[in-house]
Amino acid sequence: MGLTALAINCTLKRSPAESSCDLLLSQVLAELHKHGVAGERLRVADYDIKPGVTSDEGEGDDWPMFRQKVLAADILVLGTPIWLGHPSSLCQRVLERLDAMLGETDGQGRMIAVDRVACVAVVGNEDGAHNVAANLFQGLNDVGFSIPAVGSTYWVGEAMQGTDYKDLPQTPEKVAQTTAMMARHCAHLAGLLRQARYPAE
Amino acid sequence: MGLTALAINCTLKRSPAESSCDLLLSQVLAELHKHGVAGERLRVADYDIKPGVTSDEGEGDDWPMFRQKVLAADILVLGTPIWLGHPSSLCQRVLERLDAMLGETDGQGRMIAVDRVACVAVVGNEDGAHNVAANLFQGLNDVGFSIPAVGSTYWVGEAMQGTDYKDLPQTPEKVAQTTAMMARHCAHLAGLLRQARYPAE
Amino acid sequence: MGLTALAINCTLKRSPAESSCDLLLSQVLAELHKHGVAGERLRVADYDIKPGVTSDEGEGDDWPMFRQKVLAADILVLGTPIWLGHPSSLCQRVLERLDAMLGETDGQGRMIAVDRVACVAVVGNEDGAHNVAANLFQGLNDVGFSIPAVGSTYWVGEAMQGTDYKDLPQTPEKVAQTTAMMARHCAHLAGLLRQARYPAE
Amino acid sequence: MGLTALAINCTLKRSPAESSCDLLLSQVLAELHKHGVAGERLRVADYDIKPGVTSDEGEGDDWPMFRQKVLAADILVLGTPIWLGHPSSLCQRVLERLDAMLGETDGQGRMIAVDRVACVAVVGNEDGAHNVAANLFQGLNDVGFSIPAVGSTYWVGEAMQGTDYKDLPQTPEKVAQTTAMMARHCAHLAGLLRQARYPAE
Numbered sequence: 079m080g081l082t083a084l085a086i087n088c089t090l091k092r093s094p095a096e097s098s099c100d101l102l103l104s105q106v107l108a109e110l111h112k113h114g115v116a117g118e119r120l121r122v123a124d125y126d127i128k129p130g131v132t133s134d135e136g137e138g139d140d141w142p143m144f145r146q147k148v149l150a151a152d153i154l155v156l157g158t159p160i161w162l163g164h165p166s167s168l169c170q171r172v173l174e175r176l177d178a179m180l181g182e183t184d185g186q187g188r189m190i191a192v193d194r195v196a197c198v199a200v201v202g203n204e205d206g207a208h209n210v211a212a213n214l215f216q217g218l219n220d221v222g223f224s225i226p227a228v229g230s231t232y233w234v235g236e237a238m239q240g241t242d243y244k245d246l247p248q249t250p251e252k253v254a255q256t257t258a259m260m261a262r263h264c265a266h267l268a269g270l271l272r273q274a275r276y277p278a279e
Numbered sequence: 280m281g282l283t284a285l286a287i288n289c290t291l292k293r294s295p296a297e298s299s300c301d302l303l304l305s306q307v308l309a310e311l312h313k314h315g316v317a318g319e320r321l322r323v324a325d326y327d328i329k330p331g332v333t334s335d336e337g338e339g340d341d342w343p344m345f346r347q348k349v350l351a352a353d354i355l356v357l358g359t360p361i362w363l364g365h366p367s368s369l370c371q372r373v374l375e376r377l378d379a380m381l382g383e384t385d386g387q388g389r390m391i392a393v394d395r396v397a398c399v400a401v402v403g404n405e406d407g408a409h410n411v412a413a414n415l416f417q418g419l420n421d422v423g424f425s426i427p428a429v430g431s432t433y434w435v436g437e438a439m440q441g442t443d444y445k446d447l448p449q450t451p452e453k454v455a456q457t458t459a460m461m462a463r464h465c466a467h468l469a470g471l472l473r474q475a476r477y478p479a480e
Numbered sequence: 481m482g483l484t485a486l487a488i489n490c491t492l493k494r495s496p497a498e499s500s501c502d503l504l505l506s507q508v509l510a511e512l513h514k515h516g517v518a519g520e521r522l523r524v525a526d527y528d529i530k531p532g533v534t535s536d537e538g539e540g541d542d543w544p545m546f547r548q549k550v551l552a553a554d555i556l557v558l559g560t561p562i563w564l565g566h567p568s569s570l571c572q573r574v575l576e577r578l579d580a581m582l583g584e585t586d587g588q589g590r591m592i593a594v595d596r597v598a599c600v601a602v603v604g605n606e607d608g609a610h611n612v613a614a615n616l617f618q619g620l621n622d623v624g625f626s627i628p629a630v631g632s633t634y635w636v637g638e639a640m641q642g643t644d645y646k647d648l649p650q651t652p653e654k655v656a657q658t659t660a661m662m663a664r665h666c667a668h669l670a671g672l673l674r675q676a677r678y679p680a681e
Numbered sequence: 682m683g684l685t686a687l688a689i690n691c692t693l694k695r696s697p698a699e700s701s702c703d704l705l706l707s708q709v710l711a712e713l714h715k716h717g718v719a720g721e722r723l724r725v726a727d728y729d730i731k732p733g734v735t736s737d738e739g740e741g742d743d744w745p746m747f748r749q750k751v752l753a754a755d756i757l758v759l760g761t762p763i764w765l766g767h768p769s770s771l772c773q774r775v776l777e778r779l780d781a782m783l784g785e786t787d788g789q790g791r792m793i794a795v796d797r798v799a800c801v802a803v804v805g806n807e808d809g810a811h812n813v814a815a816n817l818f819q820g821l822n823d824v825g826f827s828i829p830a831v832g833s834t835y836w837v838g839e840a841m842q843g844t845d846y847k848d849l850p851q852t853p854e855k856v857a858q859t860t861a862m863m864a865r866h867c868a869h870l871a872g873l874l875r876q877a878r879y880p881a882e
Binding site: 492525531532533563564565566567568569570572573575576579615618619622623 | 693726734777824
Binding site: 090123129130131161162163164165166167168170171173174176177213216217220221 | 332363368369371375378
């Protein structure tokens with residue numbers, strides 16, 4: 079069975095509003111597809127992921143569906159806009175819900191999310207991509223995801239400017255190259271971990 | 280008229296659940312009270328602050344009420360638990376809604392939130408307080424708040440342990456001293472800015 | 481006696497190499513000058529600030545001279561380039577040496593650096609200014625500095641591009657406005673704290 | 682040929698001063714040894730790594746020796762104390778020198794550091810480990826290192842306390858378990874990447 083990827087878009091806007099983050103995620107999934115990875119996109123704002131740090135916060139909570147898809151995929155692509163230099167509140171919400179995985183183990187005592195690869199896609203108007211990537215890397219890695227070489231792709235504009243990624247006349251070449259490299263690395267690492275899982279203690 | 284403070288608790292739990300952050304905020308308000316500052320506490324989880332970056336996200340959005348109280352107070356005390364080393368999703372939600380203030384000015388062309396003081400109260404089990412304070416300082420300062428000397432108080436336990444601040448037999452002395460100093464500095468700075476507002480251009 | 485400012489440039493390059501950070505700091509000092517503040521610039525790379533966390537690391541350590549100037553000034557302007565999204569190693573060195581002030585008090589038991597204002601100037605090619613400001617705000621605030629409304633000014637270019645601030649045909653208008661506002665706020669707050677110092681316990 | 686690891690200690694103190702970071706790094710290397718990984722430790726403070734962002738800053742620069750050892754090892758263990766919540770200035774210095782690798786490629790056009798695994802060991806008195814790990818993950822990943830599941834181990838004490846890791850009566854069990862798990866994951870991932878290198882474009 080081929081590798082699969084789940085791309086989670088943490089924009090604050092519900093569908094069908096256009097989203098720069100959505101554009102970048104679709105580019106990541108297109109690159110992953112070239113390496114035989116089948117992808118799916120979910121937009122957090124279209125669902126009701128309740129506040130909390132358990133795997134199921136009860137009635138009306140859409141997280142259990144997300145959780146199932148995260149665990150079913152080999153690759154998690156976490157995409158977020160930058161607000162005030164930080165990941166969006168919906169992105170932090172996803173991390174908080176992933177936090178429950180800290181206490182879950184598989185039959186061999188291994189962390190539940192281990193053997194999965196995570197990467198990051200970040201868009202903002204003008205600054206903050208490295209800080210957002212740093213915080214997502216650490217949060218995702220804490221709960222068991224591995225980060226491939228160059229596990230983030232991003233775009234931001236010049237300081238204090240206002241154009242969006244989705245409104246650029248074309249994707250800057252270096253951004254496209256980084257997206258392609260990240261996808262190549264993700265597919266490679268996920269393939270290795272599929273065949274040779276992390277050992278139990 | 281005396282100085283006033285608004286304390287916003289960004290715990291993920293609704294009232295009447297106990298909250299370590301609530302305890303720390305009540306201690307901050309008690310110290311502020313000694314300097315003549317009247318305080319009020321709001322718990323974000325008890326309200327519906329909608330995702331978005333405008334001042335009013337429409338039907339059912341409780342942010343306009345928060346916004347009014349933020350602007351009416353001299354001091355904003357932003358309190359948050361730490362999840363995965365970061366401010367809670369509800370705390371980032373508050374920052375995203377404050378973001379709208381970047382584009383609002385008063386009659387003199389000054390930023391709408393200027394002349395107000397902000398401080399930070401952070402609690403977690405084991406790590407992350409400085410990073411959370413750093414991110415909140417920057418977010419709050421970007422939208423116009425001033426930060427007094429030692430504008431944060433916090434508690435975290437030893438690495439990888441699980442006791443909560445609210446379950447400690449007593450508040451550690453150094454934490455209590457820091458809370459008192461922070462409150463003293465907030466009251467002083469808010470008093471100065473009440474009497475001598477930042478000049479317009 | 482008029483207000484004074486000390487601007488510390490944490491570029492990795494020694495004089496007389498050109499420095500984007502130097503340009504931004506000179507603009508900050510020019511704006512401060514309009515408000516009657518006399519300024520001085522120091523470039524860390526031209527001196528030998530030794531590793532350590534005491535106020536004097538002995539033979540050949542230039543920090544005692546910096547420390548004296550920091551304490552003599554009303555305003556500290558900490559300027560740094562961005563490397564890998566972080567403050568420069570020389571900037572972190574300055575923070576480490578300021579750390580010793582955590583244990584020093586004046587005759588009234590107040591923190592030694594209290595009553596002083598700090599602001600931040602950050603330049604990089606393409607990303608990281610908010611994160612750097614966040615970390616500097618927190619470090620400087622921890623040791624006793626107050627942060628005025630909008631206490632940072634910065635420039636970065638579009639993601640993954642390579643032009644330097646010093647090579648721009650002209651300073652972007654919004655950057656110049658931010659620099660001017662920050663200086664105005666610094667001068668105002670430093671003036672207030674000169675006249676009404678933070679109270680002792 | 683067996684796997685090898687290089688552990689870089691970024692304490693501010695020269696040998697033979699005791700270092701908590703050194704203790705944690707020796708524990709990491711001992712765990713790696715159980716998986717057949719031969720390790721070596723270097724303490725930055727004992728050498729002269731000059732400021733700059735090239736691979737060789739000339740006369741007296743010890744970085745070229747470090748660089749050679751980094752590229753010769755399968756695993757880089759970057760260890761740092763926490764100062765003011767941040768990685769030490771010597772740790773940021775190491776990242777700045779690694780930055781030169783952004784522009785270097787091997788014969789196939791791949792990044793020079795790719796196929797290598799990095800992990801992080803962080804010690805402090807009371808807070809900051811997650812933020813330090815986040816920043817090191819991002820910096821190391823940007824230049825091409827892969828991060829295994831749970832790629833950080835750390836110890837900090839309770840908020841505002843002063844005992845050092847090296848002075849604890851014994852290593853806390855959870856810290857020891859995390860160190861062991863991190864080492865197990867590093868050895869596994871480095872073994873996979875030794876046998877199946879990241880593909881070129």
